[in-house]
Amino acid sequence: MKADTELIQSLLDGTLSEEDRAALNERLRSDPTARADFAQQMKLHALLQWRTGSVVVDTPKAPRRVVYRQSWQWAGMAAAAALVFGFTFFMLTPNPAAAAISQIITAWGQALDRSYTITVLEGNAWQPLKDNRRVSYEGARLHLRGGTQFVLERMLDRGGEVITGSDGTSNWDIRGKGPVRVSTDVSRFRGAIPGEYQSVPFLDLSSLLGSLTADYDITLRENESDPALQRLTAHKRHREKRGLPRMEFIFRQATGTIVSMTLHGLPQEKGGPRAVKLTLTSEAAFPADFFTHTAHHETDREIIHESAP
Numbered sequence: 001m002k003a004d005t006e007l008i009q010s011l012l013d014g015t016l017s018e019e020d021r022a023a024l025n026e027r028l029r030s031d032p033t034a035r036a037d038f039a040q041q042m043k044l045h046a047l048l049q050w051r052t053g054s055v056v057v058d059t060p061k062a063p064r065r066v067v068y069r070q071s072w073q074w075a076g077m078a079a080a081a082a083l084v085f086g087f088t089f090f091m092l093t094p095n096p097a098a099a100a101i102s103q104i105i106t107a108w109g110q111a112l113d114r115s116y117t118i119t120v121l122e123g124n125a126w127q128p129l130k131d132n133r134r135v136s137y138e139g140a141r142l143h144l145r146g147g148t149q150f151v152l153e154r155m156l157d158r159g160g161e162v163i164t165g166s167d168g169t170s171n172w173d174i175r176g177k178g179p180v181r182v183s184t185d186v187s188r189f190r191g192a193i194p195g196e197y198q199s200v201p202f203l204d205l206s207s208l209l210g211s212l213t214a215d216y217d218i219t220l221r222e223n224e225s226d227p228a229l230q231r232l233t234a235h236k237r238h239r240e241k242r243g244l245p246r247m248e249f250i251f252r253q254a255t256g257t258i259v260s261m262t263l264h265g266l267p268q269e270k271g272g273p274r275a276v277k278l279t280l281t282s283e284a285a286f287p288a289d290f291f292t293h294t295a296h297h298e299t300d301r302e303i304i305h306e307s308a309p
Helices: 004-013 018-030 032-051 072-085 087-092 096-110 202-210
Strands: 055-057 113-123 126-128 134-145 149-156 161-166 171-175 180-183 216-222 229-236 246-252 258-264 273-282 303-306
Touching: 004 018, 096 202, 096 216, 096 229, 096 246, 096 258, 113 258, 134 273
Parallel strands: 055 216, 180 303
Antiparallel strands: 113 134, 113 273, 126 134, 134 149, 149 161, 161 171, 171 180, 216 229, 229 246, 246 258, 258 273
16 A cells, blocks of 8 residues: 555545545544544645635634735745744644645544535435435435445435445445445445535545635635534535535534534536535444345335445
8 A cells, every 4th residue: 555645645636546535534533543644634735726826715803805926836846945944833833724624534534423414505306316216415424434334315206215335345325115226336336425426525624725816716714603613615616616615614613623614516417405504413422233225115115236346
């Protein structure tokens, strides 16, 4: 396996393969030292992006928004200076947005069980399926454990649910009273999660946050309704770049825990929502087997094993 530093550099460059991404995820999930090193590298990366004008900080103490645009030649000088002064420079002159991104990354990587409820803000809450039924994203529930396990529960239009998930080893899908489809392909069925195919991978959200400043302008401000929260908004700079045009994360200042995220510009090729909001509704622990398919159907349900490509 490649060294951690090489994997992280590939992540920042946008050249990380799916195999190496999975290896990095597993490393970060299981090794606290690796997570700390990852957070430090993300701090430095975010700092350099800020110094070259990619990050905007907007707070009540600074009523005017100031964006500094400087050449990438200067960025090379900043990188050299960072290597000389190390993280001491960062600690002495911290940038709030860079620090916030690092804090969110660390919190997401260390998070255990949590649940988010989906609210549709724009577009159609219902998305058509191949069997002429429709599934709703309004009120859908996304449950997460660590960085590899999830369960997504959505309602069908004529009763019943579509339950999709992964236990970290196999991905599975249950549609109403139909058979359980199981696959060892780590990407199978994950397209049901909003934004999954638009570079918003919930199971690998730390990768998105770590490289966010490469293609987005970042704004950080206090949350109007609750001073204990902060709001991080990302606007994509170039339309031709892959990814959603706008994302917003509200997180706890004290811990970095994301309490809500809003995704704008979801694709409409297959119908469904144009914009959704995910709100943290629970951080209670689930039973040990909750993310296996057997916890969500009768013992006599037909099971179809699909071959990985």
